[in-house]
Amino acid sequence: MGPIRFPEDFQGQWVVFFSHPADFTPVCTTEFVAFAKLNEEFQKRNVQLLGLSIDSNFSHIAWVMNIKEKLGIEIPFPIVADADGKVARLYGMLHPGESTTATVRAVFVIDPNGKIRAIIYYPLTTGRNMREILRLIDALQTADMHGVATPADWVPVPQTWEFTEENTKVIVPPPVTYEDAVKRLKDGYECADWYFCKKKLG
């Protein structure tokens, strides 16, 4: 594949363009896995997912391969390697008071005509609810198709969002030194890899 032209190459499709703070960070990994698991649902709605972080192409490749190896999940969407942060600055994905190098958890919903229809920002500490993003797509598409608006908590069909014991676990802040990374796997947490450990509170 050659270079991508954005948004022209996505014309005719909805795009969920989202940023994550950095590769090889735990909350982002849970988000990527959650997006990957819902990718088919997004595809059914003619939505292309597109990620971005201020990382290199090699970092993206290594991280995606790591996710496949450690969690058995294939990431089915492209990730922009915005190593110099140019795109992140253009889209306002770097927020004062958060970080100068890590993008916040931004979501831009772009319609088939290339128009930004919705923007969501979550802080670095908090993983997004991907079903809410899917619900937002449903609401926008329904509004367009039927010339209506949708109320609070609207859903296209009655449904229960399933949350299991797994959803109650929290992320252990990742180690920041080599020594701590080596030690982390022996700390008794539930770890998929040195940077990605969860625990139950209380």
Added chain:
Amino acid sequence: MGCVSPDGKLSERAISFLRLVKEIGSVEPQEVARITGRPLFQVRSSLRELAEKGFLQEEGNRYRLTEKGLEAIS
């Protein structure tokens, strides 16, 4: 760096796209995406690159095989 390596070698994806264009005659990116199951942005980018390298000829939103493209898959 995508469909065509610096030494002019075509990727498997590029060859499959060229074969499809040969089979159909003249294609729009949307048709290629539908038939191959590849994402539309990827198909658009690939067909554009193949046209820039002379393997395809772009006519509006449609692509057809050139002599060079035909040679590449013969």
